[in-house]
Amino acid sequence: MRAANLRFDVSLPNLCDATPQVFTRITEYVAINAALGERMDSFELNKIAGAILFTLLVYLGVQNLGDIMFSTQPADPTAYVVEGVVEEGAPVVASVAEVVVPISELLQTASIEKGEKVAKKCVSCHNFDIGGANKIGPALWGIVDRDIGATDGFNYSDALAGHGGVWDYEALNGFLENPKKYAVGTNMAFAGLRKAKDRANIIAYLDSLKAQ
Numbered sequence: 001m002r003a004a005n006l007r008f009d010v011s012l013p014n015l016c017d018a019t020p021q022v023f024t025r026i027t028e029y030v031a032i033n034a035a036l037g038e039r040m041d042s043f044e045l046n047k048i049a050g051a052i053l054f055t056l057l058v059y060l061g062v063q064n065l066g067d068i069m070f071s072t073q074p075a076d077p078t079a080y081v082v083e084g085v086v087e088e089g090a091p092v093v094a095s096v097a098e099v100v101v102p103i104s105e106l107l108q109t110a111s112i113e114k115g116e117k118v119a120k121k122c123v124s125c126h127n128f129d130i131g132g133a134n135k136i137g138p139a140l141w142g143i144v145d146r147d148i149g150a151t152d153g154f155n156y157s158d159a160l161a162g163h164g165g166v167w168d169y170e171a172l173n174g175f176l177e178n179p180k181k182y183a184v185g186t187n188m189a190f191a192g193l194r195k196a197k198d199r200a201n202i203i204a205y206l207d208s209l210k211a212q
């Protein structure tokens with residue numbers, strides 16, 4: 001896989017363009033002096049030579065400075081290798097993919113109150129009260145760390161009944177982001193909470209629904 005070549009086409013102010021003007025001025029100067037019948041002394045010639053040299057130095061200096069500031073070397077082929085990009089020879093564009101922050105980290109700043117608001121999306125199917133009855137979905141009081149598909153008296157789909165494991169933060173995060181993807185065949189007709197913050201908040205709320 002190739003990394004993108006970082007090229008900057010720097011159009012330097014072309015000092016060569018100014019050179020003809022400098023020469024025109026010098027020619028004029030010499031011509032005027034000749035017309036006036038004055039001989040140019042070596043001091044004046046030195047000044048002219050100095051001016052030309054100075055122009056040249058500035059030109060070279062600017063050019064090198066440009067090279068130093070904007071490297072036009074092809075990029076190191078091992079640099080900026082973006083994991084997972086398989087297209088051969090395609091320009092590597094760092095995608096603005098959502099940075100996945102672990103749920104444990106998000107939970108540190110999660111809000112139970114905000115989670116309770118998010119839960120309004122669930123109340124048509126779920127009961128959050130202590131000892132609450134099952135509705136379309138199983139009762140959710142004390143769901144955190146309970147076995148998956150284990151609420152008494154609820155008729156689960158095979159997807160959840162045979163899932164195994166417990167509803168820890170990771171599992172809830174995965175399920176609530178996209179229920180149908182996490183548990184293929186689930187009866188939970190809910191699109192999912194796309195925002196990680198919403199999931200963290202509701203998990204914090206669910207976590208508060210237990211004997212203190």
Ligand code: HEC
Pocket residue numbers: 118119121122123124125126136137138140143147148149150151155156157158159160161167172176185186187188189190193202
């Ligand atoms: C349209 C109804 C509906 C909505 C809305 C809904 N659920 Fe569910 N939920 C269900 C059903 C039905 C199940 C059982 C799924 C199965 O058996 O596959 C379920 C299962 C669950 C489970 C697994 C429980 C267990 O005992 O294993 C959790 C956790 C859950 N839902 C959380 C939520 C949360 C949180 C929300 C809101 C963000 C939500 N659900 C929104 C219907 C819904």
